[in-house]
């Protein structure tokens with residue numbers, strides 16, 4: 001991404017230098033290498049350092065723990081981080097979106113209890129929507145919440161709760177009225193993951209990321225942890241889905257504090273893919289020839305570089321689909337271009353450009369799945385932006 005056409009002021013350039021210096025100090029190569037190995041999605045010391053400057057929520061007012069930055073400076077804080085980490089810190093997105101949901105739908109008591117710690121970088125939060133039988137059909141959840149005086153008792157199973165091994169809270173959709181129509185019997189809760197009856201089990205993914213099963217076995221939580229009205233869980237969930245999908249409507253007031261992290265992250269990966277392939281193409285072979293001198297290699301690099309440029313100007317609802325498609329397509333093509341050694345992973349002797357192409361090829365596959373699949377995003381674009389007839393399958397929310 002090139003900010004040059006914006007003609008940044010000297011002050012903004014100075015701020016950008018400050019941002020770069022901050023990340024050079026707090027986001028080192030060693031940290032990124034460790035994250036590559038562990039796939040935790042999060043670097044605690046970085047989050048604390050960001051919290052100390054108000055940069056966990058850079059655009060938030062100072063009195064709410066943010067830095068009160070204007071949108072351009074707030075974007076520079078996020079852009080510079082994602083340029084360096086690529087997709088390595090996926091937990092940053094859920095933390096922002098759950099915090100935004102608490103801010104809009106939580107009681108004053110809950111906000112005071114949770115948000116200052118999030119802004120300081122001490123408290124982390126995950127999404128707990130998906131269940132074994134409720135993915136794209138997110139309203140099909142079977143996890144139950146039963147009221148008991150001033151408490152709720154939660155029982156059920158979530159899966160793919162990314163970051164649960166590190167987070168203090170998960171935002172959970174639960175069925176509170178099994179007799180109500182599917183979308184009306186749900187309520188949203190912020191469940192403390194250190195509560196008795198919570199069990200987190202890891203899932204290792206093809207892309208090297210860790211995510212989790214989370215089991216809730218009679219977990220008792222105070223009514224303070226409810227987000228929105230009883231029975232209004234689908235409205236709360238829909239607001240956060242709309243933000244995550246970058247849809248212009250239905251965000252319920254959540255959007256102002258949620259940055260475009262997926263795009264920065266995936267766009268950064270596309271950039272890393274092109275850079276790695278260009279580096280490979282310039283390296284001489286044993287006979288002294290260089291791949292970059294072959295027209296077919298230059299063509300393939302140009303195709304991927306063109307995708308990278310296109311993604312930088314594609315608007316939100318569309319870029320999520322097109323960046324994922326470009327990543328999957330270009331990673332496969334450039335890996336093929338490199339030849340058989342391309343499949344050697346990071347750490348293996350002889351892996352071209354440190355195994356970057358092989359890693360991005362594996363990582364790319366997940367981008368079409370999490371945060372709602374790109375098929376679902378296509379449905380939303382068709383219905384809500386292009387005005388095509390409503391999909392009559394699992395997304396039908398009239399019931």
Ligand SMILES: Cc1cc2nc3c(=O)[nH]c(=O)nc-3n(C[C@H](O)[C@H](O)[C@H](O)COP(=O)(O)OP(=O)(O)OC[C@H]3O[C@@H](n4cnc5c(N)ncnc54)[C@H](O)[C@@H]3O)c2cc1C
Nearest residue numbers: 127128129130135136160161162369370371372373375393
């Ligand atoms: C690495 C990773 C991290 C994740 N992190 C989280 C997280 O932190 N929190 C969380 O709650 N969830 C998370 N998820 C879950 C993710 O959101 C779901 O996997 C996703 O919504 C798809 O649901 P599903 O896996 O049940 O697939 P299904 O819904 O069963 O879909 C299967 C296939 O059918 C297609 N399909 C289904 N319905 C339709 C339709 N109406 N129209 C067209 N095509 C359709 C889908 O596109 C897909 O190709 C994560 C998933 C992964 C892989």
